[in-house]
Amino acid sequence: MAAADTDTALDALARMIEAAPGTLVLSGAGLSTESGIPDYRGPDGERRVTPMQYRDFVGSSEARQRYWARAFVGWRNFSAAAPNAGHDAVARLQHGGHLGAIVTQNVDELHQAAGARDVVDLHGTLSQVVCLTCGDRTSRWDLDERMAADNPTFSAHSGEIRPDGDVTLDDVEVAGFVVPLCDVCGADTLKPDVVFFGESVPKERVERSFALTDEAPALLVLGSSLVVFSGYRFVRRAAQNGTPVAIVTLSPTRGDALAGVVLNTPLGPTLTDLLARLGA
Structure with a gap:
């Protein structure tokens, strides 16, 4: 203009x-x-990144592991945004x-x-986490401390930042990540309290x-x-x-x-x- x-x-x-x-x-x-x-879409309206789909997240423990490994790394950059x-x-x-x-x-x-x-x-907001099994809610900051304690040797790093707070990691990096469990019911169904695509x-x-x-x-x-x-x-x-x-x-x-x-x-x-x- x-x-x-x-x-x-x-x-x-x-x-x-x-x-x-x-x-x-x-x-x-x-x-x-x-x-x-960054936003999801470029000037042409097409997606620049492929976000996690709700049906994949709830239907696969491997998808949850992939999400939380990426999000654990991405949270450092995302949470520092001002x-x-x-x-x-x-x-x-x-x-x-x-x-x-x-x-x-x-x-x-x-x-x-x-x-x-x-x-x-x-x-929703990425600062809160909800258990899809029992409904318990917790702070993402508290969960981050727990994930760090459960993954003391996890060494993946990325300078990337994405709209949903995760990053791109390869399968080898993801494979060793210990998925966080709900403190109340013990399920591996913790989800960031945000609306995923398809939800x-x-x-x-x-x-x-x-x-x-x-x-x-x-x-x-x-x-x-x-x-x-x-x-x-x-x-x-x-x-x-x-x-x-x-x-x-x-x-x-x-x-x-x-x-x-x-x-x-x-x-x-x-x-x-x-x-x-x-x-x-």
Whole structure:
């Protein structure tokens, strides 16, 4: 987008939000890329990584071993990620009353780390772990300590970071990894408390997000391609309600035709500019 076009679109975005205090935010992986966490899809919308499928995870102990070995290595880099300028701008705009609740498809909790409140983690968070057998929940930090104790000689390393917190390891590296067991029931069915591909978003989160969409004076989409229906449905609902929609991403999205304002620009600088225009 040319500079003049960008300025015009930013002016339109600022006017929309100024006229709609408490604008709802829907954020996706593109908002966290400037924190070093890549998104699943490239500019063409095609997946760049193959995520763990829910049916594979629940149906195979080998798949769980592969996931936890990769995630054990990947957690070092993923958990070290910090909020970027985009997260900071969103939090400041929210505290200034310009933005309201945030529905995020991300599992990194960087919105909260930046100081945002009223965040719906639509797809869960990697910081929590749940046992699929007995339902016990535990901290990922505590589980990480247990996995380190159970795998004292596990030496795989990677500088890679992926959207779901794991990395790529070969079969030889994975084979020796001891899978963590539930502290309560002893089952090997611990799962990060996130929605895997092929798994349904919990009903209460969907209902909460629809309610926020119905109440919102406007909807601002940040860094989501909207290819996955779990996010796109809220944009479609807003449009059906006649609610103004704006989208800021690096590339065209599935919802562009439903939006009154579309910016294909880097999120950190764009949101920082928006912050300045709104005097927040």
